[in-house]
Every structure is written in structure tokens, then in C-alpha cells.
Amino acid sequence: MSKFRLPRKEKKKLKKQFWLYARDEKGSSRMAFPAKRQEDYDAMKQGLVKSFFDWRTPEEKEKKKQEFKTLSNEVYVPDQELKNFVNKIFAKNYRISSYDILLEAKNHPVARNAYFNFINAYQKHLHDDSFGNICCLAVDRAKEILKSRKRF
Incomplete structure (x- = not known):
């Protein structure tokens, strides 16, 4: 089995953010490390893992602005x-x-x-x-x- 590797610039970009899996029924979510783990990276590409700052919907953003x-x-x-x-x-x-x-x-x-x-x-x-x-x-x-x- 080969070691998980990413291009240096992409890896740096991924490390700068907090990544989370979707929330469960209690509202909590599990942290992901797509720069280090292959399964987290694959889940990010599928859209299962999102950046912490991407979770807000446009309606929530507009509400905060107001x-x-x-x-x-x-x-x-x-x-x-x-x-x-x-x-x-x-x-x-x-x-x-x-x-x-x-x-x-x-x-x-x-x-x-x-x-x-x-x-x-x-x-x-x-x-x-x-x-x-x-x-x-x-x-x-x-x-x-x-x-x-x-x-x-």
C-alpha cells in the first residue's frame, strides 16, 4: 500500500482550514484531516466533508448581515x-x-x-x-x- 501524498501547495491550502463531516442528529460533527488521511480527502472530494466556514447557508449569512x-x-x-x-x-x-x-x-x-x-x-x-x-x-x-x- 502506497503512502498518501498530495502536491505541496494543495496540502498547505488544506492544512489552513478546519474540515468537518456533516452533522449528526444531535448536531455534532466529526473533524476531518484531508491533508493527512486518504479517506478524509476522498470524502472531501465527494462533498461529505466541508470547511468549517462553508456551513452557513446564504440565508444565515444575510440574517447575520442584517x-x-x-x-x-x-x-x-x-x-x-x-x-x-x-x-x-x-x-x-x-x-x-x-x-x-x-x-x-x-x-x-x-x-x-x-x-x-x-x-x-x-x-x-x-x-x-x-x-x-x-x-x-x-x-x-x-x-x-x-x-x-x-x-x-
């Missing part, structure tokens, strides 16, 4: 209400700095989008708990933008 669009809707809230939002999301030792960053971002032309992301993500957080992380990411993004502005 979701991100709704996070950028322009919404302004009074400063006291913003302070209440920050107090509910962040731990005590992060509240003051996060609030100050969001106030500064509210008046900055580029960082304003991060402010909108925070407000919209907080409003979605009330219904879906997973948006709490997006609130934190929005503040981090605003901080990054404001910090880059001060360098110049």
Missing part, C-alpha cells in the same frame, strides 16, 4: 440613562472608565458608531443574553479609536 446593520442604527440616549446601561453591564471597577469612553465616543465622528453599537446591543441584551459581550466589545472598539486619535 443583525449587524441593526447594531449600527443611530440611537442617542440621555447621559443618565447611558450611565444606568453601563452600571448594569459592567463590573464596578470598569464602570467609570467605560462611561467616560462612551461619552467621548458620542461626540467623536468615527467612534460614534461604537457608541451606537453599545446602545443597540444593550437593548438586544435585555431579550437575548448573548449581546452582553457585544456591549463590551463596542466599548473596547471606541477606546481603540479614541486612543489612535490622540496619538496624532
Whole structure:
């Protein structure tokens, strides 16, 4: 039996991605290594193994795009209400700095989008708990933008 070999460029291309078999009835899937194993490579050629990033359907991709669009809707809230939002999301030792960053971002032309992301993500957080992380990411993004502005 001969050893499984692939051309070098194809092997490099296959190693850079995560490959998975189709999901079973429980929703889990088995990982494949088409760059190393002949049976995984054959399954990939037959379409049984797909790249991790190819699993989303076009409808799911469009839904995610719309979701991100709704996070950028322009919404302004009074400063006291913003302070209440920050107090509910962040731990005590992060509240003051996060609030100050969001106030500064509210008046900055580029960082304003991060402010909108925070407000919209907080409003979605009330219904879906997973948006709490997006609130934190929005503040981090605003901080990054404001910090880059001060360098110049």
C-alpha cells in the first residue's frame, strides 16, 4: 500500500482550514484531516466533508448581515440613562472608565458608531443574553479609536 501524498501547495491550502463531516442528529460533527488521511480527502472530494466556514447557508449569512446593520442604527440616549446601561453591564471597577469612553465616543465622528453599537446591543441584551459581550466589545472598539486619535 502506497503512502498518501498530495502536491505541496494543495496540502498547505488544506492544512489552513478546519474540515468537518456533516452533522449528526444531535448536531455534532466529526473533524476531518484531508491533508493527512486518504479517506478524509476522498470524502472531501465527494462533498461529505466541508470547511468549517462553508456551513452557513446564504440565508444565515444575510440574517447575520442584517443583525449587524441593526447594531449600527443611530440611537442617542440621555447621559443618565447611558450611565444606568453601563452600571448594569459592567463590573464596578470598569464602570467609570467605560462611561467616560462612551461619552467621548458620542461626540467623536468615527467612534460614534461604537457608541451606537453599545446602545443597540444593550437593548438586544435585555431579550437575548448573548449581546452582553457585544456591549463590551463596542466599548473596547471606541477606546481603540479614541486612543489612535490622540496619538496624532
